[in-house]
Amino acid sequence: MIKEMYERGMSISDIARELGIDRKTVRKYIHSPNPPSKFKRKPRKSKLDPFKPYLQKRMLEDGVFNSEKLFFEIRQQGYTGGKTILKDYMQPFRETAKKKYTVRYETLPSEQMQVDWKEVGEVVIEGKKVKLSLFVATLGYSRMKYAVFTTSQDQEHLMECLIQSFKYFGGIPKRVLFDNMKTVADGREQGVVKWNQRFSEFASYYGFIPKVCRPYRAQTKGKVERAIQYIMDHFYVGTSFESIEELNFLLHRWLDQVANRKPNATTGIPPQERWAEEQLKPLPQKDYDTSYLSYRKVHWDGSFSYKGEQWLLSAEYAGKEILVKERLNGDIRLYYRGEEISYLNQQKKVMAFAEKIKKGSSPQSVLDKERRS
Structure with a gap:
């Protein structure tokens, strides 16, 4: 059990605290080729004990770290203890998961594109208030960026933005990673994603595999989130415009002349130079109808x-x-x-x-x- 907990990503200190044993004992069990089948454990009873296997599964396998949700679930199973003991028990697992899933995820050429929206807020254009949103797509390998401002985040605008990003990049990646957007997926059933029918047809038409982030693991699309922040800080702030068309013209010029030519902080190489290695799939002759x-x-x-x-x-x-x-x-x-x-x-x-x-x-x-x- 100790080795299994260690392989799942828990630290030696966390395991020792969870099992109520010394860290030296944990270290001995981990490094021993033939660890004893039993070990002495400090006697410690808790109302939470019968529910710990279930909680570990929900946290380590399902990625659920919402204490209110887990409290409700185990109460349904007969738990009579309080919330504090549950939160204390969850803390080392939450810290371990945070460390585990913030490890930078690098992709191969053409393997992945990350996509996300940013709600910019209300702006006045031609005397009318409109809600402005920013769509950003980033190729995982090259960090090549495409972005466009829109007045809607609905499914039709999402699909049109994806088409324009494919055209800008000159092809289609194997996978596209999304947040848990309702325009992409209708939800989950027992952990399995239920894809939206029209969006599934769109993905099949362009030949990419859609992926959505698992709950509480937003770090898996960190590249596009950093790109959004970069665009907002270095382009949008201080930019004057009279129409969305003018704003997007300025944005695309900036992407071509600045953002995609500047060496990336991680790779040290400008996205435009790495972009040539992406080898994306060719576009279909006719655009998908996003009406x-x-x-x-x-x-x-x-x-x-x-x-x-x-x-x-x-x-x-x-x-x-x-x-x-x-x-x-x-x-x-x-x-x-x-x-x-x-x-x-x-x-x-x-x-x-x-x-x-x-x-x-x-x-x-x-x-x-x-x-x-």
Whole structure:
């Protein structure tokens, strides 16, 4: 048992404290080729003793270090002690895990890309308040960085940001590491990640394996977190801009001319120089469609509603269900049975119908008038 605890990463002092034996005894057991099957242990009874194997499994194997959560779990199993003794017992394990998982993780070329968001906060652009977010992707081997500011962290923006990062890097890595984003995974069942269906399709389309950090182990994506802090400290602070487009233009110029040319603190080599060794997988010929998807029922008068507005189609679609695809640039396309039937931003007729409906005319009266003309 002592060797097993040592191999899991516990220090000699922590093992001695946990088992109530001398450190010399622990050291002897660890280094002895044939350790005795039994050892003398100080008699020490605790209400927590029956639950320690369960707690060790939850901490060392499942990565759970939330004392409130573990307290609730063992209470369900019959524990009648207090929280203090539990927290004291957990402390050496928590310290051991912290030391273990802050070891720097180095990757091979093309092996991994780390991704994360930063909530920048509210800014005023063209007289309007918007919530600004920063998306950052970092290649694990070269430390090559891509970043872009957006006004949303939803799944559609995440996928579009990933596409642009792949294009910027000139290819696709084998794995992409995420935080526990709801846009990537729907949660976990008994420790197994339940991937979001649309995001899983996106990952399959580009041929990368998605990975999410295990709970309480955010250090595994430390490269991208350091990149975020670097961008915020050395680019964003003090930068003036009038639009998001201008901000991103300045950001991408800075990435090309400064951030990716400066020697990395760990490797000592500029990311652009190491980038040539990445050997990323080629991009597909066509981009994945990151549009917002929404199904709408066309009423019998040919109208349908979308985002609080009414639109009109020809009578042949009355009573049918159509698919609305809205791109991130605002373009809206309508589909019926897989075929595009209208493009709202270019169909002047449809736009005119919508304007008349907004002014108070009924959809049917507008449609009848158009048919007579």
